[in-house]
Amino acid sequence: MVKVKKEIKIYLYFLFSVMISFILFFIFYTSIQHTEKINTTNYIIKNLTNTNLEYPYYIDYSTIKNNKFYVSGWIVKRGIDNIVIDRSIVIKDGKGSYYKLFTKSYINEKVPAYFNNEFDYYRSGLTAKGKLNKKMVPPFTIYFLIKEGKENILVNTEKTVERN
Incomplete structure (x- = not known):
């Protein structure tokens, strides 16, 4: 009798831990798919070419697949080591609404070489993805x-992507 109760207790703990694991996985998965609508009222919007001297950038890849937006590229702040810079990828839809994508930085060894290794630009690579919703046009x-201090700067790449 005691052994049966102990086995039931272990079984219930196991089911509870599986349930909690599933919930945590679901929360994590939805957080990396989330596109957050942002208010750009106090943002500085700069229309810069990719070869500008202040914030040179390049978009390596951008596409929409299965109603998800994927972007990969890099941007640097010229003249300083880019070790800790808060950067994200944002998309603007046809209605003029801005959406921040889940963005992850990565080491891109080609960027410092492109600039003749003048500063530490290794951490300038960015990759982003986000789920498109029906409101996005x-x-x-x-x-x-x-994000630099209290300033939020949006650099317009003028690169557009259509739904397939």
Whole structure:
């Protein structure tokens, strides 16, 4: 009798831990798919070419697949080591609404070489993805969001992507 109660207790703990694991996985998965609508009222919007001297950038890849937006590229702040810079990728839809994508930085070894290793630009690579919702209207324009102190700067890449 005691052994049966102990086995039931272990079984219930196991079911509870599986349930909690599933819930945590679901929360994590939805957080990396989330596109957050942002209010750009106090943002500085810069229309810069990719070869500008202040914030050079490049979009390596951008597409929409299975109602998800994927972007990969890089941006640097010229003249300083880019070790800790708060950067994200933002898309603007056809209605003029801005959406921040889940963005992850990565080491891109090609960027410092492109600039003759003048500063530490290794951590300038960015990759982003986000789920498109029905309220978002194409075409989508890609922006880089840079947070410097109290300033929020949006760099317009003028790169547009349509839904397939």
